[in-house]
Amino acid sequence: MTAAAPLFSDPYRPAFADFVANRREPDAIARLRREAFDRFEALGWPTRQQEAWRLTDLSALQTLALQPPADALVDAGTLPTLDGPTHRLVFVNGRFAPGLSHVRELPDRALIASLGQALMTHPERIEPHLDRLPGLEQHPFAALNTAFWEDGAVVHLPRGTVIEEPIHLVFYAAAGDMRLHPRLLVVLEDAAQATVVVEYRGAGRALNAPLAELDLGAGALLHYHQIQEEAPQAFHLGAIRVRQDRASEANLHLISVGGQLARTDLAVLLDGEGASCSLNGLTLARDQQYGDYHVRVEHAQPRGTSEQRFKSVLDGKARSVFDGMIYVCPGAQKTDARQTSRNLLLSRQAQAHSNPRLEILADDVKCGHGSTTGFLDPDAEFYLRARGIPAAQARALLVHAFANDNLNQIRLTPLRERLARLLADRLALDITEG
Amino acid sequence: MLEIRNLHVTVEGREILNGIDLTIHPGETHAIMGPNGSGKSTLANVIAGREGYVVTEGEIRFDGKNLLEMDPETRACEGLFLAFQYPVEIPGVANLYFLKAAVNATRKYRGESSVDAMDFWDLVHERMELVKMDESMLKRSVNEGFSGGEKKRNEVFQMAVLQPRFAVLDETDSGLDIDALKVVADGVNALRNSERGFLVITHYQRLLDYIVPDHVHVLFNGRIVRSGGKELALELEEQGYALYNEEPGRARRAAA
Numbered sequence: 268m269t270a271a272a273p274l275f276s277d278p279y280r281p282a283f284a285d286f287v288a289n290r291r292e293p294d295a296i297a298r299l300r301r302e303a304f305d306r307f308e309a310l311g312w313p314t315r316q317q318e319a320w321r322l323t324d325l326s327a328l329q330t331l332a333l334q335p336p337a338d339a340l341v342d343a344g345t346l347p348t349l350d351g352p353t354h355r356l357v358f359v360n361g362r363f364a365p366g367l368s369h370v371r372e373l374p375d376r377a378l379i380a381s382l383g384q385a386l387m388t389h390p391e392r393i394e395p396h397l398d399r400l401p402g403l404e405q406h407p408f409a410a411l412n413t414a415f416w417e418d419g420a421v422v423h424l425p426r427g428t429v430i431e432e433p434i435h436l437v438f439y440a441a442a443g444d445m446r447l448h449p450r451l452l453v454v455l456e457d458a459a460q461a462t463v464v465v466e467y468r469g470a471g472r473a474l475n476a477p478l479a480e481l482d483l484g485a486g487a488l489l490h491y492h493q494i495q496e497e498a499p500q501a502f503h504l505g506a507i508r509v510r511q512d513r514a515s516e517a518n519l520h521l522i523s524v525g526g527q528l529a530r531t532d533l534a535v536l537l538d539g540e541g542a543s544c545s546l547n548g549l550t551l552a553r554d555q556q557y558g559d560y561h562v563r564v565e566h567a568q569p570r571g572t573s574e575q576r577f578k579s580v581l582d583g584k585a586r587s588v589f590d591g592m593i594y595v596c597p598g599a600q601k602t603d604a605r606q607t608s609r610n611l612l613l614s615r616q617a618q619a620h621s622n623p624r625l626e627i628l629a630d631d632v633k634c635g636h637g638s639t640t641g642f643l644d645p646d647a648e649f650y651l652r653a654r655g656i657p658a659a660q661a662r663a664l665l666v667h668a669f670a671n672d673n674l675n676q677i678r679l680t681p682l683r684e685r686l687a688r689l690l691a692d693r694l695a696l697d698i699t700e701g
Numbered sequence: 702m703l704e705i706r707n708l709h710v711t712v713e714g715r716e717i718l719n720g721i722d723l724t725i726h727p728g729e730t731h732a733i734m735g736p737n738g739s740g741k742s743t744l745a746n747v748i749a750g751r752e753g754y755v756v757t758e759g760e761i762r763f764d765g766k767n768l769l770e771m772d773p774e775t776r777a778c779e780g781l782f783l784a785f786q787y788p789v790e791i792p793g794v795a796n797l798y799f800l801k802a803a804v805n806a807t808r809k810y811r812g813e814s815s816v817d818a819m820d821f822w823d824l825v826h827e828r829m830e831l832v833k834m835d836e837s838m839l840k841r842s843v844n845e846g847f848s849g850g851e852k853k854r855n856e857v858f859q860m861a862v863l864q865p866r867f868a869v870l871d872e873t874d875s876g877l878d879i880d881a882l883k884v885v886a887d888g889v890n891a892l893r894n895s896e897r898g899f900l901v902i903t904h905y906q907r908l909l910d911y912i913v914p915d916h917v918h919v920l921f922n923g924r925i926v927r928s929g930g931k932e933l934a935l936e937l938e939e940q941g942y943a944l945y946n947e948e949p950g951r952a953r954r955a956a957a
Binding site for chain 2: 644645646647649650651652653654655656657658660661664665667668669671672
């Protein structure tokens with residue numbers, strides 16, 4: 268017998284039995300969990316023999332004896348904030364921390380809450396939407412999330428509701444070897460609008476495996492930001508499902524700077540005519556960090572537009588992967604789909620893998636992709652140095668310019684400015700100089 | 702202020718300059734003319750410190766200091782400026798930010814504090830007028846999407862802001878129409894004074910109608926084969942470089 272997938276589900280089986288025995292929740296949810304756990308066991312722990320996991324080395328993660336989450340206290344000062352009025356939900360080790368959270372007055376029937384609490388108080392708002400979106404059926408950690416999620420956030424806006432203030436969702440992992448499966452559910456009914464900022468932070472060697480489901484009704488508008496800034500030892504294996512109805516617009520910004528291994532799988536279904544999505548990804552990695560985006564955008568209806576713009580900046584022995592699929596269904600005519608992957612290598616040992624894929628089953632479409640990987644332009648560096656700018660500062664300026672191009676797509680000013688500072692700090696660059 | 706002695710330079714193992722001697726005093730403007738491939742741009746790049754140029758023999762001194770031991774940024778901070786033949790586009794770095802970073806780098810090198818924001822703004826505006834540059838160019842990324850003329854004007858603008866003590870203009874006239882050429886030349890002439898030296902490198906005599914040099918040198922096959930006053934440029938314009946091309950022996954005798 269060959270060494271097949273290790274039976275990693277073994278420690279999960281008793282854990283799952285314990286977990287569900289202590290949950291009090293609607294039968295429909297318990298059934299979802301059992302089905303998902305069965306799916307996880309059937310899929311097994313991913314191996315590098317599987318194409319989708321070929322470059323993702325989980326061996327360091329597999330040696331850890333990960334524990335279920337425990338309660339912990341966190342110093343509020345270590346949590347990220349956004350300037351200006353926000354709705355804020357904080358989760359420590361995946362559990363809602365009401366003392367650190369506040370939700371401002373909301374329009375009628377708008378819901379921004381802990382998912383666990385909302386499931387008790389408004390099950391009719393949750394059950395019809397939870398785990399209903401297609402995509403990532405083969406993703407073991409998405410299944411594991413549905414089996415094990417304890418809490419998370421729900422944003423449910425009724426038809427036409429516009430929430431101006433950013434909805435700031437902070438997930439903090441305290442020290443310890445834990446596995447966390449936070450869940451996010453965003454449902455925007457027709458013409459509703461929201462701006463969501465999800466921040467993953469932590470101090471421990473946790474496995475953070477969140478699953479976000481973003482469901483956009485006709486004409487809905489969502490600005491969604493995910494900033495992964497976890498501890499250097501952390502593992503992040505996230506999944507995002509998006510479904511968009513007619514003429515809706517989703518703008519996703521995915522920023523990854525933390526963790527030793529960070530991968531996000533993203534499946535977008537443009538399920539209504541004229542839906543558009545913009546996916547904007549940036550990975551900053553150094554030392555031995557590994558950053559990975561697996562993206563699939565499916566155009567199921569005509570006149571959809573999608574744009575994938577992914578960049579990485581890699582130093583040391585860091586590696587990045589971008590695997591991006593544009594899938595155009597038969598009948599999805601007048602689709603306009605673009606994809607670019609640009610990678611900047613700051614060291615000879617850094618590696619970027621880019622795997623653009625197109626499957627186009629309609630004949631009247633515009634699809635394009637481009638991928639570049641390279642070092643800093645020596646001519647540009649010399650030009651700056653020839654004006655007196657020291658070499659290190661010249662290189663930092665060029666890296667900042669490369670990455671900031673993606674950050675400039677973020678319309679939420681306090682967040683954009685904070686990320687620009689984060690970027691400059693990592694490059695030891697004084698951006699206030701100009 | 703600039704002394705070049707017996708300079709030999711190879712690029713990828715090929716000798717491009719083989720024994721250049723040139724002395725430029727404060728307040729002087731020298732022109733170097735020569736056909737394509739004579740080594741003009743190599744000389745400019747070696748002075749500025751670009752990588753890939755190997756000095757196998759000889760030296761360059763700038764105010765008595767060994768220039769070849771300095772990295773490019775130190776040369777710039779010491780007061781040396783190269784106006785690039787091909788200015789580089791730098792997407793994402795705004796012109797104004799870039800200029801301020803450059804000014805402050807030089808000030809830091811001299812032990813001075815960062816430039817006052819208002820003083821800097823005044824200086825920039827004054828110098829912009831010198832080269833008839835539009836204010837919108839300050840906010841644009843360095844040279845990105847600039848026309849050939851705008852790029853060259855931006856070089857002279859940078860020079861006007863940085864106020865170097867010695868400037869090398871590498872084919873600043875190439876790709877310019879006559880109006881742009883006049884603007885660029887006016888900008889350069891406005892900076893000429895008794896302290897500042899210039900080395901103007903050009904293929905054509907045309908630029909020297911507007912930036913009138915004190916000395917003209919002919920560079921051919923990596924050597925200065927002839928030196929003279931400004932009238933030498935006119936002579937070259939009439940006779941071309943064929944003289945040197947066909948009879949290198951005669952050219953060397955002429956230089957001796």
